[in-house]
Amino acid sequence: MSTLNRVFNIFLFIFIGKLHLIGCRAIFSLDLGGQQELDRVSKLPGQNFNISFAHSAGYVTVNEEFGRALFYWLFEAEEEPSSKPLVLWLNGGPGCSAIGYGLAEEIGPFHVEKDGKTLYLNPNSWNKVANILFVDTPVGVGFSYSNTSNDLLNNGDKSTAADNLEFFVQWFKLFPQYKGRDFYITGESYAGHYIPQLSQAIVRHNLNNEEEVINLKGFMVGNALIDDFYDQLGRFQFLWSVGMISDQTFKQLNIFCDFGSFLHTSEQCNKVLDISLEEMGDIDIYSIFTPPCTANFNRFNQLLKRKKKVGLIKRAYDPCTLQHSVIYFNLPEVQNALHVHSKNSPSKWETCSDEVNKNWKDSAMSVLNIYRELIHLGLRIWIFSGDSDAVVPVTSTRYSIDALELPTISPWRAWYDYGQVGGWIQEYQGLTFVVVRGAGHEVPLHKPKQALTLIKSFLSGTSMPKLETLSDS
Numbered sequence: 278m279s280t281l282n283r284v285f286n287i288f289l290f291i292f293i294g295k296l297h298l299i300g301c302r303a304i305f306s307l308d309l310g311g312q313q314e315l316d317r318v319s320k321l322p323g324q325n326f327n328i329s330f331a332h333s334a335g336y337v338t339v340n341e342e343f344g345r346a347l348f349y350w351l352f353e354a355e356e357e358p359s360s361k362p363l364v365l366w367l368n369g370g371p372g373c374s375a376i377g378y379g380l381a382e383e384i385g386p387f388h389v390e391k392d393g394k395t396l397y398l399n400p401n402s403w404n405k406v407a408n409i410l411f412v413d414t415p416v417g418v419g420f421s422y423s424n425t426s427n428d429l430l431n432n433g434d435k436s437t438a439a440d441n442l443e444f445f446v447q448w449f450k451l452f453p454q455y456k457g458r459d460f461y462i463t464g465e466s467y468a469g470h471y472i473p474q475l476s477q478a479i480v481r482h483n484l485n486n487e488e489e490v491i492n493l494k495g496f497m498v499g500n501a502l503i504d505d506f507y508d509q510l511g512r513f514q515f516l517w518s519v520g521m522i523s524d525q526t527f528k529q530l531n532i533f534c535d536f537g538s539f540l541h542t543s544e545q546c547n548k549v550l551d552i553s554l555e556e557m558g559d560i561d562i563y564s565i566f567t568p569p570c571t572a573n574f575n576r577f578n579q580l581l582k583r584k585k586k587v588g589l590i591k592r593a594y595d596p597c598t599l600q601h602s603v604i605y606f607n608l609p610e611v612q613n614a615l616h617v618h619s620k621n622s623p624s625k626w627e628t629c630s631d632e633v634n635k636n637w638k639d640s641a642m643s644v645l646n647i648y649r650e651l652i653h654l655g656l657r658i659w660i661f662s663g664d665s666d667a668v669v670p671v672t673s674t675r676y677s678i679d680a681l682e683l684p685t686i687s688p689w690r691a692w693y694d695y696g697q698v699g700g701w702i703q704e705y706q707g708l709t710f711v712v713v714r715g716a717g718h719e720v721p722l723h724k725p726k727q728a729l730t731l732i733k734s735f736l737s738g739t740s741m742p743k744l745e746t747l748s749d750s
């Protein structure tokens with residue numbers, strides 16, 4: 278483009294802008310943020326209540342050549358959104374949807390009733406304290422898609438980090454009001470890879486793009502994969518110490534699985550893992566003290582219902598929430614309301630994509646080196662762990678943190694939640710570790726109130742609450 282042309286284009290743009298400004302203010306702002314307006318979600322099917330916050334959903338193209346687009350859903354904070362930080366939530370898998378897990382059964386405002394058609398408000402939604410953004414990543418997950426079907430067979434850690442970075446470069450253009458806003462990344466499980474990897478990509482991007490700096494302040498991961506060796510070592514010890522597997526299987530796991538990767542285990546290790554699963558029985562390994570979502574649970578639940586009076590004050594734990602989401606997010610009217618490209622995106626909405634999971638191309642054996650790099654840059658980094666998860670248990674996380682050899686600032690202590698021990702905390706130089714007592718793999722699902730306390734403490738950079746001493750007065 279010649280200089281003259283460029284000057285002309287800029288002139289034309291300003292001219293059109295002015296014209297609209299004179300004619301109608303609303304049209305002017307619509308022109309500048311047109312896509313943002315189009316992505317606004319009005320009342321959703323099954324939403325029988327009014328809300329005090331705005332939300333938007335749609336796509337951001339991360340690769341034009343191949344036609345890759347990631348689906349996002351943004352919820353503004355309930356109060357004063359313009360003064361609150363932006364918090365991203367990612368789920369893992371690889372292949373699992375942040376809409377299905379993070380939003381609909383953990384930290385999002387909208388959860389789905391048993392009928393799969395009706396929504397209810399989550400009283401502990403994280404948009405009480407921040408603007409929260411969910412992104413389904415990579416392509417092939419949830420409503421995210423690629424027009425090049427081969428892309429779904431070639432996802433991996435590296436391409437996911439690159440696409441996620443591109444997502445944010447573009448997303449901040451779509452939502453310029455968030456440019457420069459304090460930005461935090463949170464999530465769990467396999468997002469223990471995505472989150473440090475994206476943080477590293479953002480930090481490097483910022484070095485080379487002074488005009489497009491993404492104001493990343495820190496990240497927080499829960500029950501996160503961090504290091505294949507420590508994750509496995511800690512997992513076997515957890516399974517054995519809580520009494521879920523036999524002594525013999527414990528020994529064999531340590532012999533045959535020692536140095537294999539977490540995702541791609543050896544044939545012999547797989548055999549012992551199968552034996553261990555058999556020994557554990559029909560249990561929810563993501564939350565060992567709560568009932569699994571099985572036919573048995575449904576039968577038990579029906580019996581219970583018949584005995585109980587209607588109108589429970591407190592919503593009982595429901596292990597089958599994912600099933601309700603599968604019904605809801607496959608409704609065509611719901612997909613329309615969310616601006617889903619149903620022609621391009623996966624034909625059936627799934628909580629996790631087997632295709633993405635089975636074809637994962639590269640998985641870092643450890644992300645501890647990224648922690649070492651980022652800790653020195655002064656990012657706020659928190660790691661939390663629900664202590665009744667047998668998939669990425671608290672023991673695994675402790676081994677990984679120990680390997681960082683960080684000096685302790687504030688020693689191990691209990692933290693409190695309304696007079697009860699909510700868990701434990703240790704603060705290191707550059708990293709804070711929080712155990713959430715009685716929570717499974719998805720901490721905000723099992724301990725929603727405590728998880729809200731956690732995000733509040735994280736965002737304000739303060740320690741977890743101590744036991745309040747009751748005064749005499």
Ligand SMILES: *[C@@H]1O[C@H](CO)[C@@H](O)[C@H](O)[C@H]1NC(C)=O
Nearest residue numbers: 320323324325326327328329
């Ligand atoms: C929601 O707001 C509308 C318009 O103000 C009102 O007519 C309606 O009764 C409200 N619904 C509920 C459930 O509060």
Ligand SMILES: *[C@@H]1O[C@H](CO)[C@@H](O)[C@H](O)[C@H]1NC(C)=O
Nearest residue numbers: 338341343344345346424621
């Ligand atoms: C995918 O292809 C459809 C048309 O088939 C097009 O409308 C859409 O914009 C493409 N998506 C991307 C991300 O390029």
